[in-house]
Amino acid sequence: MNCQEVMELMQRSIDGDLDEQETTRMMAHVQTCPECAAMLERLIRLSNELAQLPRVLPRYSLVDAILPQLEQLTPEPAVVPAPAYAEEAETADEPVYKPRGRSNRPGRAPLYRRLAGVVALGVIAGLIIANQPFSWLSSTAKHNDAARAPEMADYMSQSAATASAGEGDEALRLSPQTKAITNEPSEENQGFAQNVQPSDGRTQDGAGEKSQPAAKPVPTNHDKIGSGSGEGSSAGAKATDVPKADADASGSAANPGIAPSEKSPIASDKTIAGGAYSLMATELSEWASPDGKLTAYTEANAGAISIVKTEDATLVFKSDPRDGAVSDVQWSDDGQELHYTWTDAEGRVKHLKWVQATGLESER
Amino acid sequence: MVEPELIKAAQAGDRDALVTLLREIEHQVYRTAYYLLNHEQDAMDAAQEALIRVYTKINSYEEKAQFRTWVQRIVTNICIDKFRRKRPSVSIEEHDLVFQAGADVEGEVLSAYAAEDIREAIGKLPEHHRTVVVLRYLQDFSYNEIADSLNLPLNTVKSYLYRARQQLQVLLHDYQKGGVRG
Numbered sequence: 001m002n003c004q005e006v007m008e009l010m011q012r013s014i015d016g017d018l019d020e021q022e023t024t025r026m027m028a029h030v031q032t033c034p035e036c037a038a039m040l041e042r043l044i045r046l047s048n049e050l051a052q053l054p055r056v057l058p059r060y061s062l063v064d065a066i067l068p069q070l071e072q073l074t075p076e077p078a079v080v081p082a083p084a085y086a087e088e089a090e091t092a093d094e095p096v097y098k099p100r101g102r103s104n105r106p107g108r109a110p111l112y113r114r115l116a117g118v119v120a121l122g123v124i125a126g127l128i129i130a131n132q133p134f135s136w137l138s139s140t141a142k143h144n145d146a147a148r149a150p151e152m153a154d155y156m157s158q159s160a161a162t163a164s165a166g167e168g169d170e171a172l173r174l175s176p177q178t179k180a181i182t183n184e185p186s187e188e189n190q191g192f193a194q195n196v197q198p199s200d201g202r203t204q205d206g207a208g209e210k211s212q213p214a215a216k217p218v219p220t221n222h223d224k225i226g227s228g229s230g231e232g233s234s235a236g237a238k239a240t241d242v243p244k245a246d247a248d249a250s251g252s253a254a255n256p257g258i259a260p261s262e263k264s265p266i267a268s269d270k271t272i273a274g275g276a277y278s279l280m281a282t283e284l285s286e287w288a289s290p291d292g293k294l295t296a297y298t299e300a301n302a303g304a305i306s307i308v309k310t311e312d313a314t315l316v317f318k319s320d321p322r323d324g325a326v327s328d329v330q331w332s333d334d335g336q337e338l339h340y341t342w343t344d345a346e347g348r349v350k351h352l353k354w355v356q357a358t359g360l361e362s363e364r
Numbered sequence: 365m366v367e368p369e370l371i372k373a374a375q376a377g378d379r380d381a382l383v384t385l386l387r388e389i390e391h392q393v394y395r396t397a398y399y400l401l402n403h404e405q406d407a408m409d410a411a412q413e414a415l416i417r418v419y420t421k422i423n424s425y426e427e428k429a430q431f432r433t434w435v436q437r438i439v440t441n442i443c444i445d446k447f448r449r450k451r452p453s454v455s456i457e458e459h460d461l462v463f464q465a466g467a468d469v470e471g472e473v474l475s476a477y478a479a480e481d482i483r484e485a486i487g488k489l490p491e492h493h494r495t496v497v498v499l500r501y502l503q504d505f506s507y508n509e510i511a512d513s514l515n516l517p518l519n520t521v522k523s524y525l526y527r528a529r530q531q532l533q534v535l536l537h538d539y540q541k542g543g544v545r546g
Binding site: 073 | 424
């Protein structure tokens with residue numbers, strides 16, 4: 001057996017992929033070959049260190065940051081639409097879903113086409129509210145839809161606030177953050193997201209350019225909106241001009257553009273849901289120490305706890321991997337101890353603590 | 365592990381369940397993106413993109429695959445795309461380092477490599493090798509799980525992983541020697 005063959009055995013041994021016989025063969029060679037012995041040692045060390053690389057965490061909740069965007073999206077149906085999905089659309093009594101639930105189109109339009117309307121109107125609405133809140137209000141005041149404007153604005157600030165809840169200055173990063181996502185339909189949502197921030201007047205590249213043609217006619221003439229931005233928004237513009245009673249009729253035309261015009265009732269529902277989100281945020285499994293230097297976190301559905309340096313996510317402590325759940329996580333006032341309760345998979349409860357001075361976990 | 369019930373609820377149209385699901389996978393998605401892209405902001409962007417894709421594509425997930433391998437496939441694809449757009453591709457051959465066993469191996473000071481050096485070294489690996497290492501060590505995936513995530517044959521996964529470790533070992537060894545020689 002030559003060194004090259006042993007190399008493969010050594011590699012496999014690191015992954016626990018050798019049987020007894022292979023291990024014996026490898027060890028026999030290693031004992032007589034100092035080069036391979038040294039190599040094995042280096043590989044084992046490398047592997048151990050790779051396994052100990054810090055489990056880095058994002059600086060803020062990524063899900064919170066994309067919530068406003070998710071509100072604009074609907075999961076694509078499976079290739080064969082699940083019956084549950086249609087039922088849901090029927091019973092949820094949300095106008096947005098109905099036209100989509102029973103699509104009149106023979107071959108479903110790809111998601112991006114269906115979304116184009118949603119996104120285009122979202123962009124327009126965002127622009128109007130950000131740039132010309134009052135002229136928009138007054139120009140639509142003669143329609144029943146006008147009543148929705150404050151709700152929508154409310155909803156937008158609500159979602160922005162929810163997204164940034166928790167970490168003060170992170171809110172500022174939100175807008176470029178959301179903007180930076182590229183690819184597929186979500187790309188066009190950027191315009192919407194960034195325009196939610198009225199203070200930020202910049203027109204960004206990419207998304208900004210896209211929303212530009214739509215943006216210009218907005219303050220002056222509503223009818224022109226559609227001409228610039230395709231099918232979706234022309235329907236959207238139409239819907240704005242249609243009194244509420246007729247809106248449902250145009251909805252049954254299954255035009256994707258109808259969705260955003262019907263968005264506001266949902267938006268107001270979500271103000272309630274907003275509470276749910278912040279509840280979830282408290283369930284988010286991270287706990288910063290009082291001085292902010294350390295952050296403890298747990299992985300979902302695991303009984304293990306890890307502690308990292310907040311600033312660079314260097315791993316300070318990681319408990320053994322274990323099942324169950326961690327609860328009642330609390331830092332001592334001086335940040336020197338972390339107290340928590342581990343309930344294992346069988347429901348046995350252990351009160352544990354981690355002491356910074358020793359770096360160890362023990363029962364309390 | 366994400367509860368199958370949660371996935372089912374999300375697929376049945378329960379948006380709250382879907383958002384909860386995203387929260388559960390958020391960290392694992394970010395971690396992969398971070399180590400693949402070796403850049404915090406790029407990782408945040410890629411991870412958000414991946415979460416949005418999980419959100420819109422949840423109905424295309426089928427139970428016969430493991431949920432976490434499905435999720436990792438999404439995030440690694442996004443990262444590899446970003447990665448290709450950003451830099452000209454480097455052929456595997458260029459990085460193909462020969463097994464070095466020689467006098468220099470002996471007498472090496474066995475001090476710990478800094479996590480940063482390791483991260484940097486991972487960043488120098490060709491994309492598939494890098495991906496395999498990240499899934500193996502940052503997601504604790506088995507050979508099979510890696511193969512499922514990347515849609516690669518099992519033997520290819522093994523050879524990528526072995527070669528990646530060999531390369532890392534050489535790169536880190538060079539760092540250390542560099543440190544000693546100044």
